[in-house]
Amino acid sequence: MYVRPAAATAAAFLGFTLTLLGGTASAAARPDTATGAGPGPGSAAGRAAVGGPVVYAHRGASAYAPENTLDAIDLAMRLGFDWVENDVQRTKDGELVVVHDDTLARTTDVEQVFPDRGPWKVGDFTAAEIARLDAGSWFGEEYAGAFVPTLREYLDRVQRNRQRLLLEIKKPELYPGIEEQTLKVLGEAGWLDERHVAQRLVVQSFSADSVRVVHGLRPDLVTAFLGTPTVADLPRYAEFTDRINPWHTTISADWVAAVHGLRGAHGKAMEVDTWIVDDAATARKVKAMGVDGIITNAPDVIREAVGDF
Template identity: 25%
Template sequence: MSRFFSSFISRLLPWVVLVHALLFIIFWLTNSLFYASTNDYLADMLGWRLDYVSLLLWISAFIGVWSFTRFILNRLGKTHKLAVLSSWIYGFIALLYILFFYGSFNLLFSESPVQFVRLGQLTGYFRMILDAVLILGIALLVTFSIRNAMQKGKLADGQRNWRPLIMVLLVFGVLWSLPLVFPPDSVLRGRLPDKPLVIAHRGASMLAPENTLASAHLAVGMGTYGLETDIQISHDGALFLLHDEAFDRTTDIASVFPGREKEPAANFDLAEISQLNAGKWFLEQDPFHAVRQGFITSEQIKEYQVQAVPVLADWLDIVRTRHAVFIFDLKAPPEDHPYADSFFDLSFNQIHQAGIDPQVWFLVDEEQLQILRNLAPEMIPAFGADYQSPPAAAGLITQGYQLVNVEYGVRRLWMQQYREAGLWVNVYTVDEPWQFSRLWLLGVDSITTSNAGVMADIDQPIFSLPYSLYALLWFVVGLLGLGLIVGLIYSPPNPRPVSLP
């Protein structure tokens, strides 16, 4: 039993841990824009703010290098006096890491199920690389198996000439043809759709404090099509902008009103809210490393240091003067709030009186939809769809909706159905260039993004090819595979050394 355990730790376990460490690192390196929300979640859960994701990446890199080193040393037969003790320590830490790996992803996918969908989308978009590696790897594996069988004499003499080759070529041909029938999501068939319009999520929130006037001005200066924000109401009936239920994450409330950090924002009156600073946190925490990487100028730093929590009227002035589209979430106050029953009416009236009705994408339920149709027919009624259970396009058209706002996890068939029915499709929150490119190829009308500057500057879908060029490259992959198969099966075996008498 001890021999089996020792063999398991020295040979198999390092490879298992190395693969898990690489998967963890690859996931987060391709999902770096999810760092901030993950760190915020862990800070709320653990009560201590830290760059947890970066710390876990360094730990994973250390464990991966440790595992690879142990495997190499074992292959070379290198041992030392403390080999047994170090094996037990490594085995314990390795098993803890594997438990952490599955536990962390289980927590991540339960809290944000769309991340699991994103993995499939990422794989589908970059499948061109994966397909080539997979088909060549399988072909090589089968080829080496047949070659070994031929060299050991397990195949009859009549079989050595053509049957092994036909067998491998059939397998290779079937596998090779599948990507031509079902190409990767990055392959364009037909005309390239128009580039999706860019809506700035809480303004240019990766380069400026979210939901501030600085963020809004920066976003419209980048040439974005519109602005997205979140509307709440104060205890004395003033409409202001804030995403979270409380002020603790994005203001200095801990120093201005100590002890009230977790209190609902709707409990504060406007005079109290106006005392809060909504910009310093962005400079201090640097959630997207914009300050560290030099993306923020000295003038912007001075501007951010004096940002206040904006009222809705100031944001509407920017929308009106810059002719931007305006989409927003209404964050209803608690039921016992003095303006709980009139929150929608107050919000609607202020937006309607701003004189920007054609620019407004209003997320409304069926009852609120009737108000829009009667009092503000130029506003665009929008339906907020759940990507896991989106409604049929025909029903939305019948009710009078003109736009569907849905998370990027929605299946392509639903997006196609909406667009064919004449509904505008806006997808959120799209912060990665490859995801933006994927949705561009699908013909999405617009996207909401925190990474507004990068998305606005993209001129062509990244890593995308027309089908004709993809088929040509895939034909080259096929020729390469055929050359490897034929060459390996029929190459002469290595001569055995002759022992002299």
């Protein structure tokens, strides 16, 4: 869901009002992310503590701030959410950047800055060129000057905010070797130590091959496949991943139970985090199906509907 700028301002005010009135349940319930104490990511113990699925801020609090920017994850923090989701792609000169589309046209002013460079693919621009772009004005004037962060800049901000990261490797078929490069940047940023791996990081992709590569390179990492495999195919995915993360319209309670009935790559019951759920009725529906997590652009709305860890 993409909120128009005028609506975004009103929605942000509503989100802050709900937080001030209702408190930040997730902040109160979260374990100490500095020490790693408390339940693991999406664990049954963590969910049982507060009675709701984990709520993930999709591309940050992207209903209220420009997606995949530092502003969006800062807003998620202020709203009281530990978990943020992002998308990783690669520039022409090999820098990893945080952006969803493989073109820069929708979420930046690239067409104005580089009018003769269409179709404005991420992989056709250097990191320095992308750093010149405004990634906030399309969403609202108050975000003018927001930029497309590099993965390292993004990781440093998530770390500063004491948040956790659901990292998506986007369109890996366009960027050979991006899995190894992503792990290299994560390691250099301090995100592959025991505490981060156990408590604060999940790597996912729509590409089963990409998830399999990540698992092969770092078998200790929690991984997730984005999609809805048939029940018959689920055992094959369980060999290299821990979670199946489907679009909410494609699942049923029986399918969720089938996923839960398998042990994943780390010998634990597989989990289900569904996306993109932005309204209370759908959130309650997927909670009743037994999902472990909900990925949303409007995390405050979903928290009000189902509670969260």
